[in-house]
Amino acid sequence: MDSEAIEREKRRLIRQTQTDQSLTGSQKAFRTRLFMSGQNYEEVLKHEETEMARQQREKEEAEKKREWLPPTEKDNEEMGCSHYPLGLKVRAACCGQFFPCRVCHDETVTDHKIDRHAVTEMLCMHCNKLQPVAKDCKYCGKDLGRYYCDICKFHDDTPNRDIFHCADCGICRRGERNFCEHLLTLFTGKTDEYFHCQVCNMCMSVSKRGGHTCVPNTMKNDCVVCGLDLFQSRAAVEVLSCGHLLHSKCFKQMINSYHFACPICKKSMMDMSRAWRTMDLEVASQPMPREFVDAKQKMLCNDCGEKAEVNFHFVGLKCPKCNGYNTSALERTGRWPTQEEMISASEQITAMRMRRRAEAVPVEVTNIETMLLQDAEAQEELNDDEMQDEEEDEDGEMIAWSPSDEESDEDDSTAN
Ligand SMILES: [Zn+2]
Numbered sequence: 001m002d003s004e005a006i007e008r009e010k011r012r013l014i015r016q017t018q019t020d021q022s023l024t025g026s027q028k029a030f031r032t033r034l035f036m037s038g039q040n041y042e043e044v045l046k047h048e049e050t051e052m053a054r055q056q057r058e059k060e061e062a063e064k065k066r067e068w069l070p071p072t073e074k075d076n077e078e079m080g081c082s083h084y085p086l087g088l089k090v091r092a093a094c095c096g097q098f099f100p101c102r103v104c105h106d107e108t109v110t111d112h113k114i115d116r117h118a119v120t121e122m123l124c125m126h127c128n129k130l131q132p133v134a135k136d137c138k139y140c141g142k143d144l145g146r147y148y149c150d151i152c153k154f155h156d157d158t159p160n161r162d163i164f165h166c167a168d169c170g171i172c173r174r175g176e177r178n179f180c181e182h183l184l185t186l187f188t189g190k191t192d193e194y195f196h197c198q199v200c201n202m203c204m205s206v207s208k209r210g211g212h213t214c215v216p217n218t219m220k221n222d223c224v225v226c227g228l229d230l231f232q233s234r235a236a237v238e239v240l241s242c243g244h245l246l247h248s249k250c251f252k253q254m255i256n257s258y259h260f261a262c263p264i265c266k267k268s269m270m271d272m273s274r275a276w277r278t279m280d281l282e283v284a285s286q287p288m289p290r291e292f293v294d295a296k297q298k299m300l301c302n303d304c305g306e307k308a309e310v311n312f313h314f315v316g317l318k319c320p321k322c323n324g325y326n327t328s329a330l331e332r333t334g335r336w337p338t339q340e341e342m343i344s345a346s347e348q349i350t351a352m353r354m355r356r357r358a359e360a361v362p363v364e365v366t367n368i369e370t371m372l373l374q375d376a377e378a379q380e381e382l383n384d385d386e387m388q389d390e391e392e393d394e395d396g397e398m399i400a401w402s403p404s405d406e407e408s409d410e411d412d413s414t415a416n
């Protein structure tokens with residue numbers, strides 16, 4: 001071949017390499033480099049083979065180097081942890097270290113989360129024998145937990161705790177779940193407590209089956225109140241009727257600070273009908289001064305989405321469609337009082353309020369907030385009935401109305 005033919009062949013090989021969809025980027029770069037240096041196809045393939053074998057060897061050596069150490073004395077000393085007092089430790093597949101549970105791993109190791117499903121080994125704390133992870137110790141025969149999930153490699157030994165593995169979530173969750181709801185009802189009179197909503201992609205109380213708005217993959221979001229993860233959280237989660245989720249603790253914190261609207265979509269987080277009725281009475285008993293007779297304002301209802309022009313009232317703008325007051329005020333329309341009229345009107349309003357206070361009008365701002373707090377408590381009691389477990393966890397072990405997240409927490413796992 002003359003030099004021109006060699007050059008042509010070289011370019012052909014490089015072009016072919018660059019357009020070959022079956023090659024990786026680094027393979028393309030490797031081959032191109034060799035073709036440019038004048039090697040032919042066979043030589044390049046041979047080099048590539050040698051190179052790949054070398055990389056494989058390096059990888060194996062690196063793996064051997066981080067060969068897991070046997071359990072230390074310290075590993076053999078500590079029994080259980082505050083999350084799951086169990087007589088075993090699992091070896092995290094990610095870093096090879098021993099932890100009493102997944103939560104301990106994720107609390108101790110900061111640069112990665114454990115893959116609960118990848119765990120293969122455990123250390124029995126009763127006999128200190130390292131072995132494949134299983135429900136019982138194969139050496140001393142100890143039963144290491146009433147509950148054991150072979151998918152999550154998760155043990156739990158808490159008496160009277162219902163846990164189930166949700167195939168859709170891919171992790172164990174706290175609560176009661178059975179394959180056949182109907183059979184269960186037949187034999188026990190009980191119904192399944194949780195179901196997995198395929199749209200929200202989370203487990204929730206069956207009481208929410210028809211009563212929630214689906215938000216696809218809602219648990220993939222963090223809690224907007226505290227910014228922490230929801231799916232893997234060990235704390236109970238509240239499913240709002242709008243479908244958004246907050247940790248139960250964060251939800252209660254909002255209610256206790258008089259915030260009754262969902263921080264994400266602004267919809268009411270609870271039944272507000274009692275509060276709205278009280279506001280109606282407030283409005284009726286405090287007519288706006290005549291300066292405001294034509295003062296109107298556009299409003300957007302955060303609950304039903306209605307947009308309308310309504311009469312202005314200082315108590316609130318009432319949605320003509322759903323009769324609620326969870327509305328956002330938009331632009332002012334109609335005829336608003338002049339500055340001077342405004343001064344006189346506000347004097348009248350102040351006087352009216354003083355008079356009402358003096359007369360101690362019974363419905364007076366029946367303190368709407370207090371009333372709503374009572375409503376929230378009542379609602380919570382209802383819930384408690386439904387989920388006996390829920391309150392149990394002062395330190396965040398519970399499952400809220402929606403069992404889902406809690407479970408994850410419960411068991412550890414990184415749910416993936
Ligand atoms: Zn790890």
Ligand SMILES: [Zn+2]
Nearest residue numbers: 081083101104
């Ligand atoms: Zn732990």
Ligand SMILES: [Zn+2]
Nearest residue numbers: 124127137140
């Ligand atoms: Zn043992």
Ligand SMILES: [Zn+2]
Nearest residue numbers: 149152165172
């Ligand atoms: Zn499981």
Ligand SMILES: [Zn+2]
Nearest residue numbers: 197199200214
């Ligand atoms: Zn849903």
Ligand SMILES: [Zn+2]
Nearest residue numbers: 223226247250
């Ligand atoms: Zn939160």
Ligand SMILES: [Zn+2]
Nearest residue numbers: 242244262265
């Ligand atoms: Zn919402």
Ligand SMILES: [Zn+2]
Nearest residue numbers: 301304319322
């Ligand atoms: Zn409305």
